[in-house]
Amino acid sequence: MTLLHTETGGRGQLIEGKAIAEQIHANTADRVATLARRGIQPRLVFVRVGEDPASRVYVGMKEKTSKRLGLASETIVVSESTTEAELVDLILKLNEDSNVHGILVQAPLPKHIRETCVYASVKPAKDVDGFHPINVGKLMLGDPTGFVPCTPGGIHELLIRSGVRLSGAEVVVLGRGNIVGKPISAILVQKDKRANATVTLCHSGTRGLAAHCRRADVLIAAMGVPRFVTADMVKPGAVVVDVGVNRVPDPGSKTGTKLVGDVEFEELLPVVSMITPNPGGVGPMTIAMLMQNTVRAAEMATA
Numbered sequence: 001m002t003l004l005h006t007e008t009g010g011r012g013q014l015i016e017g018k019a020i021a022e023q024i025h026a027n028t029a030d031r032v033a034t035l036a037r038r039g040i041q042p043r044l045v046f047v048r049v050g051e052d053p054a055s056r057v058y059v060g061m062k063e064k065t066s067k068r069l070g071l072a073s074e075t076i077v078v079s080e081s082t083t084e085a086e087l088v089d090l091i092l093k094l095n096e097d098s099n100v101h102g103i104l105v106q107a108p109l110p111k112h113i114r115e116t117c118v119y120a121s122v123k124p125a126k127d128v129d130g131f132h133p134i135n136v137g138k139l140m141l142g143d144p145t146g147f148v149p150c151t152p153g154g155i156h157e158l159l160i161r162s163g164v165r166l167s168g169a170e171v172v173v174l175g176r177g178n179i180v181g182k183p184i185s186a187i188l189v190q191k192d193k194r195a196n197a198t199v200t201l202c203h204s205g206t207r208g209l210a211a212h213c214r215r216a217d218v219l220i221a222a223m224g225v226p227r228f229v230t231a232d233m234v235k236p237g238a239v240v241v242d243v244g245v246n247r248v249p250d251p252g253s254k255t256g257t258k259l260v261g262d263v264e265f266e267e268l269l270p271v272v273s274m275i276t277p278n279p280g281g282v283g284p285m286t287i288a289m290l291m292q293n294t295v296r297a298a299e300m301a302t303a
């Protein structure tokens, strides 16, 4: 297997999320071309509720990549005051539209809307986010016919393609969110040659969290606390995946803020064997998996 990495002077290697995402895009673009020969263009609809600045950026990036790969995409923006019933109604219409292969409702949603109800209303065959209870259940069961959520799917692919041995590895996941922590734990614990790890899922109620972290061969930080993981919490030679995207004050910058991850990157670099850069690690992989899921949805709908 080719290790995709950048040498960092005998210290930890960078896990090249951008380059690995491009490998996946190349395969996705081939599949788009195959569908095009049959007169089919995968179509992905984004639904954004309100004007959350981060959601605007994320959906914009996803839409740009869709276009680059030859997918058709559109973003439906509804106002912050939209009711849950109105949003569900919109999703039911998209479910019925045979030209739409994938539906993505960007989280977070306003407080008056229950995310569980919204995600349960997306037709499972169009649920390219992998958030519908049927797809969540299939992930738990190890049933490959479902859709795997994009960020944990991307982290898994990053680890595999970087040559990280997962079978028998001690994996510690920080954060029990539905988007990353829970699903990545479910993926890595499966009895499968691409997984088979021993997974510890830590969260805000965990006692002795640093001691758990120090046992990890693979540490996945996804709790959304800026620069939480410091060098003393990491076993020498560990592989570290930083999923965090946290906006923190930065009086020196033009905007007065900047984005940082969940790990102290500079401090960890001399200690780890591999680490994701942030940005440029997990983020591009999330988008790559979304594109792949959407093309698969189109293939399945037109088989």
Ligand code: GUN
Residues within 6 Å of the ligand: 104, 105, 106, 107, 108, 129, 150, 151, 179, 286
């Ligand atoms: N918000 C943060 N990550 C995600 C994601 O993977 N999907 C959706 N729909 N919203 C998100």
